[in-house]
Amino acid sequence: KNQVEQSPQSLIIPEGKNCTLQCNYTVSPFSNLRWYKQDTGRGPVSLTIMTFSENTKSNGRYTATLDADTKQSSLHITASQLSDSASYICVVSLNAGNMLTFGGGTRLMVKP
C-alpha cells in the first residue's frame, strides 16, 4: 500500500533555531515529492518539488533533500521565524496517472 509518513507530528522550537522535518514514503513507482506549507486556516502552498534525480533543493531558508534509495525526504528550516509556524505536508506523486499520496503533516510552532 502506498503510504507517506511524516515525523514528528508536532514540533515547538524557539525563534532563530533550525529544525528538520522528515517524510518517509513507500509510494512506487515514484515520480516526485512536494513539500507544502499550510498556514492556520489557509490552503496549502507548494514550497518545493523534488524529482527522482534531485538530492537537494533550496527555497530561501527552506532546504529539501531526497534520498530515492531509502525513500526518505527531509525539509530543513534555517534560522526559524515566527512566520514559519504552520503545518508542513509531504505529498508524493506516482509515476502514472493522477495518484497523489499525502502525509499527515508536521505542525511546527516557532515561539518568540
Place this chain on the structure above:
Amino acid sequence: DVKVTQSSRYLVKRTGEKVFLECVQDMDHENMFWYRQDPGLGLRLIYFSYDVKMKEKGDIPEGYSVSREKKERFSLILESASTNQTSMYLCASSLGFGTGELFFGEGSRLTVL
C-alpha cells in the same frame, strides 16, 4: 497571480440539509479536486475532475457528489449533511496530473449540527 476561490469560508448547517460548496479557479486548469482535511487524518480526496462534465471518485466519495459544468467551476454537494461531514473542505486545481502543482483555495470550514 493564480487564484482558487471558495465561496464560503465558514458554514453552519443542520443535519439533513443540502450543502453546496463552490470553487472557482482563474488559471484555465483542466484538473480540479475536492479534499477534506481532518485532524490526524490529513487530506483525503473526495472527487476530482479532469475536464468539463467529467468526474472521478476519490478515496472517500460516499455522501458527496460534484458538478463541473464550466471549466473554471467545480462544486461539491452534500445531498443530506451529517455530523460526520463536519470538516475543512479544500478545493484545488492543477495544470497537469502527477507532476502538476496543486493550487489550493482558502478552505471552507463546515459544521453540521
